[in-house]
Amino acid sequence: xxQYILDTNHLRGYEYLQPNIMAKITAIGLPNVAITxxxxxxxxxxxxxxxxxxxxxxxxxxxxxxxxAYGGLRMSVQMxxxxxxxxxxxxxxxxxxxxxxxxxxxxxxxLQIASIALNVGRIVATQNLKDFEQVPGLQVxxxx
Numbered sequence: 251x252x253q254y255i256l257d258t259n260h261l262r263g264y265e266y267l268q269p270n271i272m273a274k275i276t277a278i279g280l281p282n283v284a285i286t287x288x289x290x291x292x293x294x295x296x297x298x299x300x301x302x303x304x305x306x307x308x309x310x311x312x313x314x315x316x317x318x319a320y321g322g323l324r325m326s327v328q329m330x331x332x333x334x335x336x337x338x339x340x341x342x343x344x345x346x347x348x349x350x351x352x353x354x355x356x357x358x359x360x361l362q363i364a365s366i367a368l369n370v371g372r373i374v375a376t377q378n379l380k381d382f383e384q385v386p387g388l389q390v391x392x393x394x
Contacts, residue, residue, distance in 0.1 A: 252284035252334050255367050257360075257376035258292045260393060261285055265329055274375075274393045284334040284372065288362045293330060297323035338362055342369040349385060356381040364388050 256264065263271035275283055297319060304315035338346075346365040354361060360378065364385040367374045373389040376382050382390045 253282045253373060254278065254284065254391075255336065255363065255372045255374050256283060256285050256289065256333070257363060257374055257378060257382075258289045259377040260375045261289055261293070261330070263394065265326070268394065271375075271393050280332060281334075283375075284336050285330060286336045286363050286366045287338050288359050288366070290330055290335055292359060293326050294323070297326055336366050336370060336372075338366060339369065342366045345369055352386070354384055354386075356384055361385070 260271055264275065300319035300322065301316070304312060304319045307315045342362070342365045345368055346362055349361055349365060356364075360381050363374060364382060366372075368385070368388055373391055374382055375391050375393050377392055377394050379390055379392055382388060
């Protein structure tokens with residue numbers, strides 16, 4: 251069972267071999283690191299946007315843009331499959347609603363990730379401490 255959840259910014263750091271993130275993951279072991287379905291969604295949406303943009307590119311550039319976007323999507327999915335992927339379960343959703351009722355006003359995806367982490371007792375690795383630290387009881391670390 252993983253101990254940490256990578257927020258999207260730390261997953262991107264892993265994807266781009268950011269030295270501090272790579273050192274931390276090497277030290278704790280890849281099986282101790284997870285991502286959420288929320289982060290998966292954010293990554294895939296970015297690549298789908300790139301694919302849509304490629305379809306609107308000038309015809310001479312379209313093939314290169316499609317190749318880049320579909321290749322990026324494939325590599326991103328392969329990279330994410332190295333991790334345990336945690337669901338936004340019914341109990342995580344209930345926790346999300348409870349946090350909203352408490353007046354926690356951070357980005358929806360961040361609060362969803364926080365809710366998942368609280369639900370399963372994991373530490374969120376993120377560069378966005380300012381927002382995540384607003385969530386009561388959530389443990390966060392910045393590996394950058």
